[in-house]
Amino acid sequence: MSTPHSQGLSAPSAVMRHCVLLITGALILVPFVWMVSLSIKPPGEIFRASFSFWPQQFYGIENYTRALTEAPLPQYMLNGVFVCTMIVVLQIAVCAPAAYALAKLDFPGKNLLFAMVLIALILPHEVLSLPLFILGYQIGILNTYAALILPFVVSPFGIFLFRQFFKTIPDDVIHAARLDGLSELAIVWRIMVPMALPAIIAFAIFSVVSHWNSLFWPLIAVRDQSLMPPPLGIMAFKNEEAGNDYGPLMAASTIVVAPLIIAFLSAQRWFVEGLTGGAVK
Template sequence: MSLSPLRIGSALARHAALLPTTLFALIPFIWMLSLSVKPPTEIFGSPFALIPQHWGAYENYSKALHAAPLARFLLNGAVVCLAILVLQILFCAPCAYALAKLKFPGRGLLFGLVLVGLLLPHQVLALPLFILCYKLGILDSYAALILPFIVSPFGIFLLRQSFKSIPDDIVQAARLDGLSELAIVWRIMVPMALPAVIAFSIFSVVAHWNDLFWPSIVIKSRDLMPPSLGAAAFRNVEAGSDFGPLMAGAVLIVLPLLLAFILAQRWFIEGLASSSLK
């Protein structure tokens, strides 16, 4: 079936508007990748060129991996992000189910508090959370990086919206089959809302993988630094003005997030779309 000239013109106009925006967003990543493969003499050389005349990729990436414990930083980030994500889903899914499918006094008020939590930036709560971690004696530990984030207002909101799109008849049928409310959450609701869970997982991992503010407050030991804080320490202590290894380290830190998003892109978009239906 042939497309009409009007539809073709509309599609070309959309792409013409999106392409410059996409290129503008990609400029920092392209610049970072270019610097990571350049030798020091070409980083600030003239004329400007994205592709180096002499490749320094091996030296830069080798120095990034050996001059600082980058592998340890990446492992710390994986442990912290995975622990936060698992605990967030364990807490957020039952809360979202209660707000979406159960009727009880104060449900609207509780949902309003969730919306208020969405409006509060994490920096506002940094001081009381720091005092709490100090009182519990968990500063400079994995627990200090994980515990303040196990309840996510955004996770509750996103999963609630997705759960509301699931017909109530399915929930009633599960109850007639003898399933408890928690069993309904984990055996019915979460599998049916898997795209929304994946979308939230990407948001959560990206946010905590890139978080520099909170780790810089509670972490002092180098062996516990996540990637963002480790990159800052690498810049200040090891790399100095040697931007090639610094950019190589940044590429290695960003690469896991990029791969995860590419692999989960379809479910990510589907999850956001399904959560916006209700």
Template sequence: MSRARSLSRPAAIARHALLLATGAVMLAPFIWMASLSVKPPGEIFRASFSLLPQQWYALENYGKAVTVAPLLRYMANGALVCTAILALQILVCAPCAYALAKMEFRGRGLLFGLVLTGLLLPHQVLALPLFILCYSLGILNSYAALILPFAVSPFGIFLFRQFFKTIPDDIVHAARLDGLSELAIVWRIMLPMAMPAVIAFSIFSVVAHWNDLFWPLIAVKSPNLMPPALGVAIFRGAEAGSDHGPLMAGAVLVVLPLLIAFVAAQRWFIEGLTSASLK
């Protein structure tokens, strides 16, 4: 026992050192972004390295980021779009996942294979047919163009199916004996029990669509409809120009809600992913 512990201790130290180094590499751009957001223009491109500024310029940079461009409007658009997309995805994905996990019908394996095929297709591949569809429906340059193409998520169906399969079939049989319909079982029993998976999927969905630049760049052109990523790009090109302090301040404000949401839901996020991976 003592020999096994002595052998595993260096491995654990090496493993944690590797994780710390990887985490530092991933966090370095965000820390540098936050540092630049509180520096005056003269210190941003200074040759000597300094994480903290000699002269704090936070009020000026963040004030310019909020007032010069409608950054708060962009963030409000992002909140509206992400909330609507997430609601539609749960509304569609949960019953589909329940049918694939707990119901017996012909072609179930084929449908699940199509879901897995959907996971392999990047969204950019479907951009042209989606653009033509939105043009035919007359919904381009509207919130509907930002929301409806993402109403169905193959990843959401897959994640919910994997979690639903961990729920004992006896619970479903008992609910049917009590007279509940299949949809009632989904919303009143399965989904509350799968709340860790719902939270994990919510974080994935919100982060993906909050940071999405490709599709909004195609679907909308009105500044009043732009989500955060596209708004920051427009802010960089039109208002901020080469003034990197306000630009970094705007980027910090856009990233901050996602960081807070992830930290608040971290435990459920990890639980949702690990529980779904058991099946």
């Protein structure tokens, strides 16, 4: 039971905690707010010394029109949607059975395999870029959608996250399913995956944000403009069309970021639940 003294101590700490969160959130949001501000300003106001969010002359229609018409931005967006969707679907198809095996099955080498997953978690994907590039060249998938998708099918983070969630599901559920005659794969897809839906949504958000914003690997893997995902497309737009005209560039960047913000706000409840653990429904 809390005393008035402890309540008095907790109130300042709560205020301080919220102040730190607000300051941190503001620092994170400043570049995005500045990006939106630049996307509606004419060229003459972008490098003005005095700061103002709203421009004296609204230039948003011109900047966004140029972003959508002078470069195939809709094509870049469709490429991003296709690539991210395929990556998420294939990752779930691979990671869910692997995580189930590590969480609920006993077999030789299980701990070693999980240790390898943990080691893979700390390795940046850029380390594998050269071997993947050589492999992609040898099997002939460079400059195709496959080059953007296949290197990311196995996700150590996805296996780890699903395993941790699957371990919270009681073994009695698994035993009952086996008594009903379900195979191990049927248990994964008919029982474990539906119960782990919050974790899957959280992982899908992480995966989509990561690969939607990816520039390093697409810069290596594709050259055809019709295959470029949004970040690489914006880079090509800057070099070919916009040049140093930052208004259309910021407008294109805003259009690219907007779907991620909408998707996260729509799924934030499941996102938090998926990261904080699971429960038997």
